[in-house]
Amino acid sequence: MNARKLTTPGTIDRPATHDPMNQAPMTPTRLEQTPRTSDALASTQNRNHDMQLMPEALARAHMQQRLQEAEHERRASRLIAARRLQRRAERASLRARRALALAVMQ
Secondary structure, three states: OHHHHHOOOOOOOOOOOOOHHHOOOOOOOHHHHOOOOOHHHHHHHHHHHHHHHHHHHHHHHHHHHHHHHHHHHHHHHHHHHHHHHHHHHHHHHHHHHHHHHHHHHO
16 A cells, blocks of 8 residues: 555655645545545545645655745846846946047047
């Protein structure tokens, strides 16, 4: 039974999708859906299954947070580079104006 849980789609090993926004929430187990098991047993099995999946859900949330932080860092570095290039262009423009003014004066 443990091997079945490791190969079930929707786990870390085999995610249903790699997009965190499109991942399905945790679904009830097959034990809960069979009519011959008692509600208490199904509830216990579902709770145990959900408890085993909690680290995976936590890992997904953690990875999503890290991806957002990385995207924020990339945006910040692109903004810094753009400002640096803008200052460089402004300095080149001033040098060109000075050179033109010197050429006109002579």
